Amino acid sequence: MRRKITISELVAAAEQRGCPIWQVVLEREARLQGTERKNIWQKMKEYWMVMKESLDVGIKPGNRSLSGLVGEEGTMLTRYMEKAKPLSGYGSVLAAAKAIGVAVVNASQGRIVAAPTAGSCGILPAVLSTVAEEIGAAEDAVISALFTAAGVGMVIDEHAGTAGAKSGCQAECGSASCMAAVAAAEMAGGTPRQAANAGALSLKNFLGLVCDPVAGLVEIPCVKRNAIGAGVALLAADMALAGIESKIPLDEVIQAMKDIGDAIPASLKETSLAGLAVTPTAREIEKRMNELEER
Amino acid sequence: MSARSVFEIIGPVMIGPSSSHTAGAVRIGNIARAVLGEDFRRAEITLYGSFAKTYRGHGTDRALVAGLLGMSDDDCRIRDALNIAATLGLEIRFRLAKGEEFHPNTADIELTGVSGKRIFLRGSSVGGGNVLITRINQYEVSVWAKNPTLMVEHVDRPGVIGRVAGVLGNNGINITEMRLTGSNREGEKLMVIEMDRAVPDKVVETITGLPDVTAVIGI
Known part of the structure; x- marks a missing residue:
């Protein structure tokens, strides 16, 4: 039986060798798959191309879900940024616009890259593309960051899982925001330890977040949670880069997420039997959707 | 997971x-x-x-x-x-x-x-x-079906597993994981074999033709 990797091992490996986390993850992958690094790099690059496509479609006018429940929020945010000085900062709103756009592409049955899931697919590409824009990083830096994010995601998947049906939204948008925070901090020059702290600061903020989609669709509240998940990732990265540490290390936060996920009742794990899904407004939307389905 | x-x-x-x-x-x-x-x-x-x-x-x-x-x-x-x-x-x-x-x-x-x-x-x-x-x-x-997987239904007799593994080995296919499972019917077993690469149709045919092998499913 293969031993489960941990965040502290990833950080220690990177520190020992004086290299970033992404390099440790890339080399581990090459070893596990028995292939050359350049093949794996190439595949990640192809995935990034799909992410970029979804980012482009996402903020374009006309990007609406099939149900029509959500749509064009990315466009609204970019228009707002042109006119106003965003209260939460330019980068944060830009990332939110991108993330929500990609999430709507997903809800319109468009093509996306699950990261780690489809319901949370907007957060990682939005954060990395925003950081690249803000610090003027080249595409290679983004692809490197995807490996960092994937390494963190693998640890989460091994120790807690990433399915909303199993552990709630904390495991989807929470995991994505955590992965994005670690990758963003490293991309911006943070040490492996700072990057791990960014992940812990972000994930702690999602603990207990349930999966309660209205009418069972990956739209309300999922799409907007992508936007805010992106914002949280950036803020967590900033805090970690400022030297703030998470008193609870990321490995332990991940274990806590697992325990909390186990304790969340089935009614709040993608079954739409409780939470936002059963509010009067949600019931009304559900009724409308069912009528639509019958027509 | x-x-x-x-x-x-x-x-x-x-x-x-x-x-x-x-x-x-x-x-x-x-x-x-x-x-x-x-x-x-x-x-x-x-x-x-x-x-x-x-x-x-x-x-x-x-x-x-x-x-x-x-x-x-x-x-x-x-x-x-x-x-x-x-x-x-x-x-x-x-x-x-x-x-x-x-x-x-x-x-x-x-x-x-x-x-x-x-x-x-x-x-x-x-x-x-x-x-x-x-x-x-x-x-x-x-x-999990992450790797190419072969399921071989067979009669529970000595030598069957060796024969199947032999055919794979002779064709340069490496077994990465293997499990056996029975059903409620006596003498009937299923081998679930994960491999490092897909099995060509010709090899599946050979395995299907082995003594005591009753069915082969490749995914």
Whole structure:
């Protein structure tokens, strides 16, 4: 039986060798798959191309879900940024616009890259593309960051899982925001330890977040949670880069997420039997959707 | 659940809206199709847990049928799968189960092929588009189907496993994992063999022809 990797091992490996986390993850992958690094790099690059496509479609006018429940929020945010000085900062709103756009592409049955899931697919590409824009990083830096994010995601998947049906939204948008925070901090020059702290600061903020989609669709509240998940990732990265540490290390936060996920009742794990899904407004939307389905 | 590759975390490239409900469901459909080994004419699908409660909104029904039709999880036609199946004259029935005895995203698929052959498969979508098959026909299994997998049904006699492994070895195919499972029928066993690469049809034929081997399924 293969031993489960941990965040502290990833950080220690990177520190020992004086290299970033992404390099440790890339080399581990090459070893596990028995292939050359350049093949794996190439595949990640192809995935990034799909992410970029979804980012482009996402903020374009006309990007609406099939149900029509959500749509064009990315466009609204970019228009707002042109006119106003965003209260939460330019980068944060830009990332939110991108993330929500990609999430709507997903809800319109468009093509996306699950990261780690489809319901949370907007957060990682939005954060990395925003950081690249803000610090003027080249595409290679983004692809490197995807490996960092994937390494963190693998640890989460091994120790807690990433399915909303199993552990709630904390495991989807929470995991994505955590992965994005670690990758963003490293991309911006943070040490492996700072990057791990960014992940812990972000994930702690999602603990207990349930999966309660209205009418069972990956739209309300999922799409907007992508936007805010992106914002949280950036803020967590900033805090970690400022030297703030998470008193609870990321490995332990991940274990806590697992325990909390186990304790969340089935009614709040993608079954739409409780939470936002059963509010009067949600019931009304559900009724409308069912009528639509019958027509 | 445990990711063996970075591309199980970043990826797959897929059609929305949910990797558990769309990509995973397509994959379960794909595997059921492979287990049947021929085109199907009737499918009876039972949905459990979250699959039963939210299949319409997530398009789980479309995704499972898309998988049965052989589409991949990034096929733009997934949303039209039910119509495509209807056009082909295929009979498809959905049933919703009340219980929560299995993983929340679970489907039972009973397929009838064009030749009248019937198979049963139970699969769960465990997140990020990954699946776990827990039952194939009369066998309780635990098949992740991440690597090429061969299932060899055989008579429980000495030497069968050696012969199958021998054929694989002679063809340069490395076994990475292997498990044995029995059914409630005496003397009947199933080998589940994971390998480092896909098995060519010719090799499958050779294994099918071995003494005491009753059926071979490759996925």
